Amino acid sequence: MENKIEARDLHLYYGEKHALKGINLDIYKNKVTALIGPSGCGKSTFLKSINRMNDYIDNVKITGQIYIDEEEVYSERVDTTILRKKVGMVFQQPNPFPMSIYDNVAYGPRVHGVKDKKQLDTIVKKSLDSCVLYEEVKDRLTSSALGLSGGQQQRLCIARALAVSPDIILLDEPTSALDPISTLKIEELLLQLKEEYTIVIVTHNMQQASRIADYTAFFLSGEMIEYGQTKDIFSLPKDKRTEDYITGRFG
Amino acid sequence: MNQSITNKKKRKKDTVALVLIYLSSGFSIGLLLLILGYVAFKAVPYFSFKYLYSTTSIIDHTVGILPNIINTLYLVIVTLLIACPIGIGGAIYLHEYAKNQKLVRIVTFANEVLAGIPSIIYGLFGMLFFGVYLGWGFSILTGACTLSLMVLPIITRNTQTSLETVPKSYREAALGLGTNKWYMIRTVLLPSAIPGVLTGVILSIGRIISESAALLFTAGSGVLLPKGLFSHLFNSGATLTIQLYLEMSKANYENAFVIAFVLVIVVLLLNLFAKFIASKWDVSKVENNGK
Amino acid sequence: MNKEMTSINSDLKKREVVEKSAEHILRFLSIVSIIAVIVITGYMLMAGTPALLKYGIFDILFGTVWQPTSSNPSFGILYVILTSIVGVTIAVIIAVPIGLLTAIHLSEIATRRSSKWMKTAIELLAGIPSIVYGLLGVQIINPIIYQLELLIFKNSATHQFTGGSNLLAAILVLVIMILPTLISVSENALRAVPNNYRTSSLALGASKMQTIFKVILPSAKSGIISAIVLGIGRAMGEAMAIVLVAGNTIHIPLPFSSVRFLTTAIVSEMGYAQGAHREVLFTIGLVLFLFIMLINVMLSAVLKRGEE
Numbered sequence: 060m061e062n063k064i065e066a067r068d069l070h071l072y073y074g075e076k077h078a079l080k081g082i083n084l085d086i087y088k089n090k091v092t093a094l095i096g097p098s099g100c101g102k103s104t105f106l107k108s109i110n111r112m113n114d115y116i117d118n119v120k121i122t123g124q125i126y127i128d129e130e131e132v133y134s135e136r137v138d139t140t141i142l143r144k145k146v147g148m149v150f151q152q153p154n155p156f157p158m159s160i161y162d163n164v165a166y167g168p169r170v171h172g173v174k175d176k177k178q179l180d181t182i183v184k185k186s187l188d189s190c191v192l193y194e195e196v197k198d199r200l201t202s203s204a205l206g207l208s209g210g211q212q213q214r215l216c217i218a219r220a221l222a223v224s225p226d227i228i229l230l231d232e233p234t235s236a237l238d239p240i241s242t243l244k245i246e247e248l249l250l251q252l253k254e255e256y257t258i259v260i261v262t263h264n265m266q267q268a269s270r271i272a273d274y275t276a277f278f279l280s281g282e283m284i285e286y287g288q289t290k291d292i293f294s295l296p297k298d299k300r301t302e303d304y305i306t307g308r309f310g
Numbered sequence: 311m312n313q314s315i316t317n318k319k320k321r322k323k324d325t326v327a328l329v330l331i332y333l334s335s336g337f338s339i340g341l342l343l344l345i346l347g348y349v350a351f352k353a354v355p356y357f358s359f360k361y362l363y364s365t366t367s368i369i370d371h372t373v374g375i376l377p378n379i380i381n382t383l384y385l386v387i388v389t390l391l392i393a394c395p396i397g398i399g400g401a402i403y404l405h406e407y408a409k410n411q412k413l414v415r416i417v418t419f420a421n422e423v424l425a426g427i428p429s430i431i432y433g434l435f436g437m438l439f440f441g442v443y444l445g446w447g448f449s450i451l452t453g454a455c456t457l458s459l460m461v462l463p464i465i466t467r468n469t470q471t472s473l474e475t476v477p478k479s480y481r482e483a484a485l486g487l488g489t490n491k492w493y494m495i496r497t498v499l500l501p502s503a504i505p506g507v508l509t510g511v512i513l514s515i516g517r518i519i520s521e522s523a524a525l526l527f528t529a530g531s532g533v534l535l536p537k538g539l540f541s542h543l544f545n546s547g548a549t550l551t552i553q554l555y556l557e558m559s560k561a562n563y564e565n566a567f568v569i570a571f572v573l574v575i576v577v578l579l580l581n582l583f584a585k586f587i588a589s590k591w592d593v594s595k596v597e598n599n600g601k
Numbered sequence: 602m603n604k605e606m607t608s609i610n611s612d613l614k615k616r617e618v619v620e621k622s623a624e625h626i627l628r629f630l631s632i633v634s635i636i637a638v639i640v641i642t643g644y645m646l647m648a649g650t651p652a653l654l655k656y657g658i659f660d661i662l663f664g665t666v667w668q669p670t671s672s673n674p675s676f677g678i679l680y681v682i683l684t685s686i687v688g689v690t691i692a693v694i695i696a697v698p699i700g701l702l703t704a705i706h707l708s709e710i711a712t713r714r715s716s717k718w719m720k721t722a723i724e725l726l727a728g729i730p731s732i733v734y735g736l737l738g739v740q741i742i743n744p745i746i747y748q749l750e751l752l753i754f755k756n757s758a759t760h761q762f763t764g765g766s767n768l769l770a771a772i773l774v775l776v777i778m779i780l781p782t783l784i785s786v787s788e789n790a791l792r793a794v795p796n797n798y799r800t801s802s803l804a805l806g807a808s809k810m811q812t813i814f815k816v817i818l819p820s821a822k823s824g825i826i827s828a829i830v831l832g833i834g835r836a837m838g839e840a841m842a843i844v845l846v847a848g849n850t851i852h853i854p855l856p857f858s859s860v861r862f863l864t865t866a867i868v869s870e871m872g873y874a875q876g877a878h879r880e881v882l883f884t885i886g887l888v889l890f891l892f893i894m895l896i897n898v899m900l901s902a903v904l905k906r907g908e909e
Contacts, residue, residue, distance in 0.1 A: 110804065112800070112803070112804060115800075115803070127315065130314060130315050130316060132315070134316065136316040137315050137316055138315065138316070139806075140806045140807065140808050141314075141315050141806070142315045142806075143803070143804055143805060143806035144805075144806040145315055147804070147805070148804040150797065150800070150801065150804075152797065154795075154797040154798065154800075154801050156798055156801070156802075156816055156820070157798075157819075157820050158819070166802070166805060166807075166815070166816075167805040167806065167807075169815075170802075170805060170806060170807040170808075170811050170815065171806060216801070219801075219805065220804075220805065223805060223806060321808060321810070323810070324808050324809075324810040324811070327810045327813075327814070328710075328810065330702055331702045331703075331705055331706045331710065332706070333702075334698070334699045334700075334701075334702035334703045334706065335702065335703040335706035335707070335711075335719065337699060337703075338699065338700070338703045338722075338723065338726075338780055338784060339719060339722050341726065341777060341780070342722045342723075342725055342726050345726070345729065345733075345737060348737060348740075348741065349733070349737070352740075395630065396630050396633050399626065399627045399630035399631070400627070400630045400631035400632075400633060400634065401631075402627055403624075403627035403628050403630065403631040404631050407624055407627060407628070408628075408631070413631075413632075416635060417631055417632065417634055417635060420634040420635040420637070420638045421634050422897075423638050423894075423897065424634055424637060424638060426834055426893060426897045427641065427838075427890070427893065428834070428837065428838020428839070428840070428864070428889065428893060429838065429840070430838065430840045430864050430867055430868065430886070430889070431641070431645065431838070431886060431889065431890050431893075432641075434645070434648070434867070434871075434883065434886045435641045435644050435645065438644050438648055439640070439644055459637050459641075462633070462634055462637070463634070466634070490616055490619075490620050491620060491623075491624075492619060492620050492623035492624070493616075493620075516728050519730065520728065520729070520730035520731065521730075522730065522731065522732045522841040523731075523840040523841050523864070523868065526841075526868065526871075527871060527872075551730050551732045551841075554730075554732050554733070554736065555732050555735075555841060558732075558735065558736055558739065558845055559845070563736075563740065566736055567736070570733045570736050573729075573730050573733060574729060574733065577725065577728040577729055577730070578725060580728070581721070581724060581725055581728055585721070
């Protein structure tokens, strides 16, 4: 199994607050890895460190390293626009741009230089297909994306992220704002996508983690407590704190 | 699929855009500095506080803008006296009483129309209606009535915004205690809405002081000191801005710059005062052109 | 016992009366603005149409000769109308990019602290009386334009020198006057764009500039259009700032010609115009009024379409 993403002794501070305390984690290629833990434990913060979206917060300080394909993410030589082409992100609230469905998906490729209409058409179709959305919207690609339902919008956001051909997809509680049926559709989608992509998903929902994740990491108060195959974490947790969380004793 | 994330490159288009952005905002801010600086530079050599309390008299060999200051004050006070009851009252009705939403929309539309009419048109209308038809001629009263129409939208909109921020619970509490609506409005709502109303008033004062085209043919160009407090309303009176125009037309640029200097200082102070009120009560401003 | 009950009743009646009359008075006050709009429109029409009927709509609106006080008077205001249209259009074309880019700086690039200062500066600019801009126009812009004029028309035998008081100078003053409005309304529109559009765009690998121009600007479109239309309205209605800067004789609107705008035509002659001459000045006022109404109606229409 290859390491796709590696975190080595990663610390993150929001001003005075020590949000991530020495995270060491290897995330494997073409697997679904879930990050679980109670609110405020740092799992979202860690996720956003991978594609350097934390850069935009005031007063953030980071020490330690994150490597993707053995290249250091926080190095001075890194071009963040290329980084984010390689690492896609889907957020909790579906947030398509106020543009047509087509333009939403084509936005990423256009930004990275794809101008040829035929090429864009192909990319849009392929991305929407991967998200099992194409059939539903193929007749209204030019209509506004804001007219889609919540579940469809979120699948659109995933398609939008896929359109730039990333290697890694990060998802930050992608289904917490959706209804159960949409949630299931997206979970099925993620299981299919892992064939081609490395997926890291932050989730509040332990059932979700156990349904779709190959590996799970448990975060608590900024530390990564335990990491391993999902079935092991949920049936035979090594750390008592993990066991307490999983059995619902807190959080 | 294995793309390297290093290899930082600068996008040329981005750099060009950023340069243009800095140039534009530099220009805009630089304008302010240029204006303030130039006016001060030209006015200070001739400025003395004597200007502010003297009149211009060929006989006595004095130059002063006291009459203009008095006229401006008159205009501000009378305009507000007319516009505030109408604007505040209207806003209260629209927000608290009006059941017919269509009426609210029409009135809002009318206010927007009023806000968009250029001052010169107000000047023509004021001259025709207040000056000729009502027979007040060139007088401060004519000017004040004209200006009150101009600032009416400002007062109304700011009062409306302010009323919207008063929590529903205040109204319910008062009504639940058995007060009548008008009583509740007088004693509970209005006091809470004062910051917003005050903002509207300050914005209006700024507008009144800056106005010239609407006053040229309504308030006229008189520079006599008032003989009677009330009778002065019927005299023609040049405000600071009109006087500035007159000095410019006569190429008396020294006087012109002094008046400009006074005006700029007043606007600055008003602005600071408005900001102070806004920060103290956390109010949102609704200017004529804020949509 | 009975006495107390009666006194409460009559108190109620009095309060009822006060309540009812308050409501009526307030209702009346609220429709003052409607009455005002109707009366103003009425007066403008009443004052402006007589001349059109007497001297012919076509002759006035499309005539090019303005000799109101000659024995055979002519009231052609075509050049005046053209000057307003041309002058305002060019002023807006110049001011919009500068204003929009400044608004972008304020909203997307400047730090919170410097953006506060910049906003204050812009608000100050907006509050300066227009006549002061006119003063600075006469003292600063006119001389510069005059130098330019001397340079360009050095060898011309036919150019009527304007001393710097011409269309070009007026346009520059108009640009400066509408900048604050453009900037502040555009900035509000940009700030109103939801922040998650910015984050999504950045997460897809777009640079900050790409995000601004490809996502934020298009999302703020209707607000920016409002800003532009407000700017147009302001420029169209401006009189005092440009009356001493534009030259004040009627010519075809060329950059180095002395010109009159609809607004300055009224201001410069209303003081002494009599009879028919005066009536035509009101007609000019009516034309201006209708132009402005047209622009505002277009704004409402565009905004309504944007909302759909």
